[in-house]
Amino acid sequence: MGCPCKIYNRMIPPEGSKNPEIYIVGEAPGKLENIEGVPFIGESGQLLRTAMRIVNKAIGRKFRYRINNSCLCSPKDKEGNIRTPTFAESMNCSRIHLYSDIAKHPPSKGIITLGKLAISVILGENIKSMKQCIGSVYEFHGIKVYPFYHPSYIKRNGGTSSLLFKKLIDHIEEVLTGKKQITKISTEVKLNYEYIVVKDEEVDKIFEEEILNKKYICLDIETN
Numbered sequence: 435m436g437c438p439c440k441i442y443n444r445m446i447p448p449e450g451s452k453n454p455e456i457y458i459v460g461e462a463p464g465k466l467e468n469i470e471g472v473p474f475i476g477e478s479g480q481l482l483r484t485a486m487r488i489v490n491k492a493i494g495r496k497f498r499y500r501i502n503n504s505c506l507c508s509p510k511d512k513e514g515n516i517r518t519p520t521f522a523e524s525m526n527c528s529r530i531h532l533y534s535d536i537a538k539h540p541p542s543k544g545i546i547t548l549g550k551l552a553i554s555v556i557l558g559e560n561i562k563s564m565k566q567c568i569g570s571v572y573e574f575h576g577i578k579v580y581p582f583y584h585p586s587y588i589k590r591n592g593g594t595s596s597l598l599f600k601k602l603i604d605h606i607e608e609v610l611t612g613k614k615q616i617t618k619i620s621t622e623v624k625l626n627y628e629y630i631v632v633k634d635e636e637v638d639k640i641f642e643e644e645i646l647n648k649k650y651i652c653l654d655i656e657t658n
């Protein structure tokens with residue numbers, strides 16, 4: 435997988451089944467994920483994976499999952515430390531990687547988004563707080579989307595002995611049963627985006643031939 439965002443760390447690809455029941459979307463890889471090259475294997479990943487193991491035990495089988503992130507690389511701050519991606523950075527990365535991976539591997543039961551950035555890229559809207567969406571079930575290109583808190587938030591609020599952790603387990607089980615009805619529709623985000631790189635001298639021609647008949651366009655102009 436190539437990525438045009440050259441300013442970032444290495445890109446961590448999705449992990450899990452090609453035919454998932456649940457597609458899990460997180461925020462961005464952390465320190466350990468950058469070393470090992472696998473999403474959600476650090477401390478919050480361990481919390482998530484513990485919850486998934488408890489669900490497996492409860493249902494008597496291993497459910498099929500796929501884990502990905504809104505941003506596949508971790509951006510760095512000025513000191514070179516990993517920082518949280520902005521909404522714009524996550525949207526950029528999701529348009530290139532996440533949406534097409536969901537289209538290629540649609541989950542049979544639904545998408546679980548973890549944290550604010552993950553639900554924001556699915557809705558194509560920078561939501562202000564998890565309170566805005568928690569408890570809702572969205573519809574994203576025919577797939578049910580169930581937002582939940584990010585495991586790092588659960589870790590900061592009592593970890594595996596907290597009520598929130600129990601709620602995460604119930605949340606995963608609820609997605610697997612599929613009984614919850616859709617309450618909100620997300621229609622803004624397209625699954626496949628076309629990219630063209632245009633040189634200065636080609637802009638007029640491309641505008642006439644390629645761009646004017648499109649409903650939405652996004653320009654990224656590089657200056658020197």
Ligand code: URA
Binds near residue numbers: 473476478
């Ligand atoms: N947090 C995330 O959101 N994703 C990871 O892969 C690891 C931690």
